[in-house]
Amino acid sequence: MQPNNPTPSRFSRLSRSFNLQDTYPCPICRNGTVQNMVMMETLSCSFCRHIFSADLSLQILRVEDTFPKLTWIWNRDRWRTQTPRDSDLTYLVWFTSAFLIIIPALMIGLPAYVFPPIGGLQLNSFSIVWGEMTLGLHSLIAAWLLVEHYQLPSYVAAKITLDRTIEQLKDRIKNQFSMQ
Numbered sequence: 001m002q003p004n005n006p007t008p009s010r011f012s013r014l015s016r017s018f019n020l021q022d023t024y025p026c027p028i029c030r031n032g033t034v035q036n037m038v039m040m041e042t043l044s045c046s047f048c049r050h051i052f053s054a055d056l057s058l059q060i061l062r063v064e065d066t067f068p069k070l071t072w073i074w075n076r077d078r079w080r081t082q083t084p085r086d087s088d089l090t091y092l093v094w095f096t097s098a099f100l101i102i103i104p105a106l107m108i109g110l111p112a113y114v115f116p117p118i119g120g121l122q123l124n125s126f127s128i129v130w131g132e133m134t135l136g137l138h139s140l141i142a143a144w145l146l147v148e149h150y151q152l153p154s155y156v157a158a159k160i161t162l163d164r165t166i167e168q169l170k171d172r173i174k175n176q177f178s179m180q
């Protein structure tokens with residue numbers, strides 16, 4: 001007779017208080033499990049390898065190897081962000097992103113309109129194409145800055161997967177050379 005629970009959870013003992021014996025979903029990458037490291041007072045994630053410390057009396061988990069050091073509180077089935085991100089840093093990130101997107105493209109695009117080339121400004125004029133390329137490239141840099149700041153779980157997971165693929169490729173190439 002099967003138990004009447006069709007979706008057994010990966011974290012079967014979730015609805016309980018935060019302790020060092022159980023495993024918990026990682027609040028950073030949301031892919032790995034956070035568990036106590038052997039013989040140590042810290043915890044680590046099986047996927048992103050971030051190191052955490054725990055305050056069991058307050059049910060708090062704190063990441064130790066990033067800046068800013070974010071904390072989460074365990075509310076019996078999931079993590080809730082405890083500390084708001086450093087607002088000064090957040091303003092700086094948004095300001096820098098906006099600056100990167102607007103100013104360089106404006107500096108290239110505006111003179112093209114103010115001093116159009118002989119024969120008139122065309123859509124394929126060098127300065128227009130250059131301005132569009134600058135806008136596109138700087139938007140990508142700004143997007144990277146923002147996802148790095150907010151540490152979006154899918155971005156973190158993709159970054160780790162890419163790092164591991166590169167490591168595996170390096171190992172394979174090393175093995176190929178050592179066999180020859």
Ligand SMILES: [Zn+2]
Nearest residue numbers: 026029045048
């Ligand atoms: Zn993780």
